[in-house]
Amino acid sequence: MRKEIVFSSYEGLPQVAAGVDLAYAAGQAAAVIVVMAYPTMEIIEVVSHADAVSAEYVPGLLAFRELPVFLKAWEQLRSNPDLVFFDGNGILHPRRLGLASHASLWIDRPTIGVAKSHFLGSYDSLGTKRGSFSPIVDRGETVGAVLRTQTGRKPVYVSVGNRVTLQNAVDFTMHLAGSESRVPEIIRQADIRTRQWKRQMGEELAF
DNA sequence: GCGACAG
DNA sequence: ATCTTGTCGC
Numbered sequence: 381m382r383k384e385i386v387f388s389s390y391e392g393l394p395q396v397a398a399g400v401d402l403a404y405a406a407g408q409a410a411a412v413i414v415v416m417a418y419p420t421m422e423i424i425e426v427v428s429h430a431d432a433v434s435a436e437y438v439p440g441l442l443a444f445r446e447l448p449v450f451l452k453a454w455e456q457l458r459s460n461p462d463l464v465f466f467d468g469n470g471i472l473h474p475r476r477l478g479l480a481s482h483a484s485l486w487i488d489r490p491t492i493g494v495a496k497s498h499f500l501g502s503y504d505s506l507g508t509k510r511g512s513f514s515p516i517v518d519r520g521e522t523v524g525a526v527l528r529t530q531t532g533r534k535p536v537y538v539s540v541g542n543r544v545t546l547q548n549a550v551d552f553t554m555h556l557a558g559s560e561s562r563v564p565e566i567i568r569q570a571d572i573r574t575r576q577w578k579r580q581m582g583e584e585l586a587f
Numbered sequence: 588g589c590g591a592c593a594g
Numbered sequence: 595a596t597c598t599t600g601t602c603g604c
Binding site: 402403404405409437445532578 | 595596604
Binding site: 401402404437438439440442445446467468469472473478479493495496497498499500537 | 591592593594
């Protein structure tokens with residue numbers, strides 16, 4: 381399965397990009413997909429799906445917990461994103477098949493993983509300025525890069541999901557990270573909506 | 588064996 | 595991810 385992951389260069393620039401995020405509340409999981417025009421950042425479409433949580437979180441098996449709900453939301457999409465960003469890792473994974481890579485095999489689209497915390501691999505300290513990055517190596521293999529999307533803030537961990545090069549992943553992530561958000565704006569937009577769902581969820585449960 | 592461990 | 599007040603720091 382990991383053999384299907386390819387590090388080919390993304391040709392040209394994406395026209396339509398998508399960002400994915402999930403939230404959990406009361407045994408339910410909600411996935412939100414935000415589609416934007418690239419690079420104007422205009423929101424084209426937003427779809428979502430909520431379902432019962434199917435699996436507990438186990439490091440290394442995030443895809444089994446999030447893919448089912450994500451795929452249901454994906455089915456509702458009317459537009460056709462040609463690049464998808466995930467909140468998690470791509471090949472930066474014990475078996476080189478993190479959420480972003482695994483998802484690509486189901487949706488047949490180039491993907492990029494952007495995690496907010498370190499999972500595995502080692503790397504040299506990176507510069508404090510926006511744009512500086514340092515490769516992450518695991519068992520002698522470059523599996524991603526720590527990227528400083530905003531000067532003076534914590535970095536993000538970028539990795540190839542599928543059908544892009546690490547350089548593509550770094551470049552696109554920087555482009556989609558405005559001058560405010562640490563994670564790409566497209567993922568933040570999904571995160572915002574995912575939290576709105578959680579709020580409403582809490583209000584309903586509050587007698 | 589011990590510690591670390593995306594969301 | 596989620597549960598949660600005040601609090602240290604730029």
